[in-house]
Amino acid sequence: MDIIQHLPEANAQARAFILEDLLGEVAFADLSSRANAVALMLLPFLRNDIETPYPLHLIQAGGQARGASYLAKLCLSGAFGRPMAYLAGTPDDLARITRLMDTSHHEIGYLWVKNDGHGQSEAIADALASWRAADLTGRQCAVRVMTHGSGVSPLNAAGRVPITLCPRPDDWFTRDPLRDLKDLRVLIAHAASVLVSQWIAANRPQGPDCPNFPQWSAIIGGILQANNIEGFQPPAPAITQDSAFSTQD
Numbered sequence: 452m453d454i455i456q457h458l459p460e461a462n463a464q465a466r467a468f469i470l471e472d473l474l475g476e477v478a479f480a481d482l483s484s485r486a487n488a489v490a491l492m493l494l495p496f497l498r499n500d501i502e503t504p505y506p507l508h509l510i511q512a513g514g515q516a517r518g519a520s521y522l523a524k525l526c527l528s529g530a531f532g533r534p535m536a537y538l539a540g541t542p543d544d545l546a547r548i549t550r551l552m553d554t555s556h557h558e559i560g561y562l563w564v565k566n567d568g569h570g571q572s573e574a575i576a577d578a579l580a581s582w583r584a585a586d587l588t589g590r591q592c593a594v595r596v597m598t599h600g601s602g603v604s605p606l607n608a609a610g611r612v613p614i615t616l617c618p619r620p621d622d623w624f625t626r627d628p629l630r631d632l633k634d635l636r637v638l639i640a641h642a643a644s645v646l647v648s649q650w651i652a653a654n655r656p657q658g659p660d661c662p663n664f665p666q667w668s669a670i671i672g673g674i675l676q677a678n679n680i681e682g683f684q685p686p687a688p689a690i691t692q693d694s695a696f697s698t699q700d
Contacts, residue, residue: 458645458652465645466678468638473529477522480615482682487614488522489680490671494594495530495561496643497670505667506686509611510598518616519598520565527561527596529639537563537598561594610663612686650677661685 469489479485491508494501512519523537597611650656650673658672668685675683 458648461645462649462678465642466680468642469646470680473525473639477518478617480617483684484614484616484682486675486680486682486684487612488526489675490612490683491526491594491596491614492529492639493643493646493671493674494667495527496640497647498594501666501670503666504664505594506664507595507597507611508614510596510614510616512598512616517618522614522616523563523565523596523598527563527594529635530594531561532633532636537565561596563596563598565598610686610688646674646678650674653677658683659685663688 469492470485473492474485474488477485477488479488487508488510494505510519510522520537656673656676657669658674658676659668661668661672664685672683672685675681
């Protein structure tokens with residue numbers, strides 16, 4: 452089927468597939484969290500088009516919420532087409548992540564840290580968030596995800612893309628699209644191409660301004676806007692010690 456010729460029909464099907472078939476049973480706290488999950492799902496397909504840094508996605512399951520790891524697998528596995536490995540967020544992993552970022556000589560497609568509330572949580576999140584494209588000597592920056600387990604204090608979302616989940620029962624989903632990753636990747640890639648085609652047909656609207664991640668926000672936010680996926684907001688600027696005192700003379 453020619454996507455452009457049948458774009459309205461294809462667009463309706465792509466939106467329904469992503470928002471209903473894939474994400475319909477995920478208990479997002481708000482529309483912004485759902486839009487940010489779609490942004491994460493699209494990012495691996497658009498890495499070569501975004502030349503400036505893009506942010507860390509932080510999936511938090513507050514209270515007794517469940518599904519953070521499931522959502523990370525869904526967003527990453529569909530794009531990369533293979534089971535996703537992760538680093539456990541233990542204190543030793545901060546040094547391991549730093550070494551990986553400093554010494555890797557190959558492009559890394561993604562980096563997922565699964566955190567359960569260890570003392571180094573904020574430091575690990577900061578290390579992931581600071582891994583910029585410039586640090587990789589011209590290579591594309593990895594898609595970075597940190598999942599934060601239930602029952603632990605939430606992490607600061609400033610400078611990161613927050614995806615917050617609400618509590619659901621243990622048997623909260625009735626189907627598992629991750630069972631066949633090969634087919635899932637084909638379906639997600641097709642849906643992503645339709646959303647991008649809709650954005651192009653709408654003359655490439657730009658997403659909201661975001662000084663720290665300009666191309667990421669312009670392209671990803673524009674695609675979501677063109678496809679009427681509401682709630683996308685770029686991350687709030689991180690508050691540093693310098694900025695905290697910048698207004699005091």
